[in-house]
Every structure is written in structure tokens, then in C-alpha cells.
Amino acid sequence: MKSSFTYVVIGLGGLGSAAAYWLSRRAGKDVLGIEQFELGHVRGESEDHSRIIRKTYHTVPYVRFAEEAYRAWAVLEEESGEQVVVKTGEINFWPPATTLREDDYNRSMAACGVPFEILDNVQLRRRFPEFRFGDDIHGVYQPDGGLAGAIRANAAHRRMAQQNGAALIDNMPVSSIKQTAGGYEIVAGGRTFSAEKLVIAAGPWTNRMLAHFGFELPLRVTHEQVTYFASPNLGEFTPDRFPVWIWMILDNYYGFPVYGAEGVKAGKDRFSPIDPDKRSFEPDVQNETDVRRFVAEHIPRAFGPVLYSKTCLLTHTVDGDFVLDRIPGHPNCVCAVGATHAFKFASLFGRTLTELLVYGKATTNIHAFRFDRPTLALAKSDWEIGGSARAELAHIRPKRVHCGDKDMR
């Protein structure tokens, strides 16, 4: 294999696989993707059957970005011949106790011409009889919401990148990055590669890579999990009959129809801080119990024995917004951080990273995702306050609310 490439992508999870694909459409065999574990491994953030894709966002730029995300996925689907986005419709339940601001969501969708319906309690019961909820709940339905088939999409991105001539290598952890006259020298698994331009898409390990540039972002990595249920009524929960759903509270519950697995999937955020290299794969009993109770109470016909709970990592930024930008002082090196809700945008991230490297600017509005935005600079000192990691994490929540009341799915 050659050792000199125009583009090198570090990390082949959801975002890096997309970057390898979009770069390969332009540069084919001049693209190298490097992954520290095996391709498709489950130690990062991106490898489960489904992730929610939705246009229900709290600002106009996010709604527009989400609309563009569907277009990016459509290119992958067209070229790979494989469907990766399944529109099931999305129902968001709005409990009165939420700190999220529903008006922000509805106004932003309205401004972008995204259709949605506000359903009062009676309409909600009539339209979604699978759910049980109190008299104080209402809902917002958006028909384009659904799921992105994550495992399938990642594999399609990588397969198409390889088909376009890109080289993807795995079990090769990048241990050093040095700037050279012509770009970068990268050492991975004992081999040395050179690149003119670089993508860093290292998810929970981002700061390890940024250290080679003298940077550290205020990121936190947490341990999460989802649970699959063997419903006795699975036929009622297929994607054509059952929508993706979100309970619109911070630390929320959310769920999916049957897709790719033998059961219905639901989850609840844990936000349990963790070192990505010292994690366990043991499910958290309390979280699984909470999700079991929630499904039994609110979606009783979906409830059944737990098939399994699957753990994964999640990378947070302090303001909940992505990082999708060049590294300051390095016009030929771009970095992507998913900030807990990026899978739906994965292909668009890949396209945007490619635009930044090839044309020097993005065709979408990524202003909020700047590497050097003030919230990240200010947050750095805030996040360093506190004793235990949990206490530090508790600090995130008011900050998130302060920074725009956004949900995290």
C-alpha cells in the first residue's frame, strides 16, 4: 500500500466513514481512512441499528441543516443502491415539566416551511393509541422524522469509499501527527503516512488527536445505553406502523420501531462520565430498570422481556453544538465533534468536511459550529471547576439550558 495521500481521515466511526466516502467521490485513491479498532466496532458512538433523524430542531439553522442532511443521505442511497433513512414520522411528547422551549422548535420549523401538527391530548390519544400518557401531555407530529440505519449507513459509506478507490485500514491507532512542509506526517500502528490534508473524526478520543496540535476542547464523554424489548406484538411496531418518539425533557426517553433487530428499542440518557479507554460493556441496571418501567407504563403493547441492553459512548460539548470546522492555524486540517446528536447529520458532516478541505468553505451554515466560538473558550474554565466527574457533569445541565434549551437526540 502506498504511504502518501492527499487526504487522510482519522477515525472511521459514523462521521469519519462519511468523510471518507465524500472525499473519495472527488479524490478516489488519494484518500486514506485510518481506524484504531476493527471497522464496525462497537467501542465508539455510532454502531447501533438506528438513530433518530428529525427536522424538529430549536433554531432555523439547525432545521435547515437537518433538511440538508436528508439530501446528503439521498446521494449515498442513490449511489449505493441501499436505503439508509426510513421515514416513520416522529412524535414528540411535551410534558408540562419540561425545560425545553417548544415554541423555539415550532417557530423554527414554521420559518423553514417544515410541516408539523400540534396535537392536543385528545388528538394525541386518537392518533397514537399505542401510547399511554397523562391528561397534561400534548404532542407535535412531524412526518419526515424517522430513523437513520446507523450500522447499515456506516457500512455503505465505507463500502462506497472503497469502491471509489479509497484505502481504509483498521486496527491501526494513530499515535502521532506532525506538521510538515507539505502537510502532515501521521504515524499509525507503526507505519508512517503523509497527507496534504487531514480530517479528525475521532469521537470520544478527539482531544487525544487535538493534543498533537496543542489544542484541547472542553469535551465530556459519557457512558450510555439502549435497550431492546421482545414485544409479544412486534407486528404493531414495524416502521410503517410505529413512529420514532421522544419525551421532550432533558435526560429524555426516546424510542424506535423494530428495525434491524429482533425487538423494539428504547433508551434514556445516562450522562455517566467515563474514560473511553476504561469503560465496561456491562449495562447499567438502574437505567435498564427505568427504561423497562417507562415502556411498560407508556407503550404497554411494546413491552416484553429485555432482549439486551447495549452500551455506547457519547461526546458532549458544553453548549450542545457540534464542532465542524478547520483547526485554528491549520487551514488543511478539519475536525468534527458530534455533540450527542450528530448521527442524523453524518453524511452531511462528510460532505461539509470535504467542502472545507477542497473548496475552503462550506455550502451550509456552520457558523454555530466554529472551533473557536466563545462558549467553548469560556466553558473550558467552567468545566474544570468541581470535584468528582459527576459533579462536573451536573454543571453541564444548567449550562445547556442556559445555552438555548436544546434536546439531545
Ligand SMILES: Cc1cc2nc3c(=O)[nH]c(=O)nc-3n(C[C@H](O)[C@H](O)[C@H](O)COP(=O)(O)OP(=O)(O)OC[C@H]3O[C@@H](n4cnc5c(N)ncnc54)[C@H](O)[C@@H]3O)c2cc1C
Ligand atoms: C445511545 C446513543 C443514542 C444516540 N442517539 C442519536 C440519535 O437518535 N440521533 C442522532 O443524530 N445522534 C444520536 N447519537 C449521537 C451519534 O451517534 C453521535 O453523535 C455520532 O455517532 C458520533 O460519531 P463519531 O464518528 O464522532 O464517533 P465514533 O463513532 O465514536 O467514531 C470515532 C472513531 O474514531 C476512532 N479513533 C479514535 N481515535 C483514533 C486513533 N487514534 N486512531 C484511529 N482511529 C481513532 C474510534 O475508534 C472511532 O471508531 C446517539 C449516541 C448514543 C451513544
